[in-house]
Amino acid sequence: MSVDVNNFFGTYTPRLDDKARLFLPAKFRPRLESGIVLTRGQENCIYGWTPESFSAFTDRIRETPFTNRDARNFVRMLYSGASNEVPDKQGRISVPPVLRQWASLDRDVTVVGAMDRIEIWDAGRWNQFSSDQEQVFADMSDEVMPGIF
Structure with a gap:
């Protein structure tokens, strides 16, 4: 079985330092060494995208009609909080x-x-979300995600 190196997976528990810097998980650093785009994410987490993945994502958003109010509001929220960060030599x-x-x-x-x-969560919020979703995930069927199972 080969692993898709273009996907991020796993769960890690770093801490923010006193200057609000985050040590990126070591396994993620090679893919993020040239930069990471941080944005607001659903469920009040932070999404972290490679610049290429963020570009592909926003290309799909551009296909949404500008006249769609929800699409405009989504773009406003996504971009108004977005930040392009480059990890330092220590991966922060x-x-x-x-x-x-x-x-x-x-x-x-x-x-x-x-x-x-990647998604960056408050640890307590992630633990609650994960706990709430475990049984939902265990019971998931083809009705939820047609064609996957």
């Missing part, structure tokens, strides 16, 4: 205040791989 990135506030980040965080992006 700064997490801007607007995103820390969005995700309620303090010190303990959880970083999860989510296919073409």
Whole structure:
């Protein structure tokens, strides 16, 4: 079995330092060494995209009619909090205040791989979300994601 090196996976528990910097998980660093785009994510987490993945994502958004109010509002929220960060030599990135506030980040965080992006969560919020979703995931059927199972 080969592993798709273009996907992020796994769960990690780094901490924010006193300057609100996050040590990226070592396994993610090679793919993110040239930069990471941080944005607001659903469920009040932070999405972290490679520049290429973010570009592909926003290309799909551009196909949405400009006249669609929900699409305009989504773009506003996505881009108004977005930040392009480059990890330092130790693999740390700064997490801007607007995103820390969005995700309620303090010190303990959880970083999860989510296919073409990473997600940065407040550790307590992630633990609650994960706990709430475990049985839903275990019971998931073809009705939820047709053609997958």
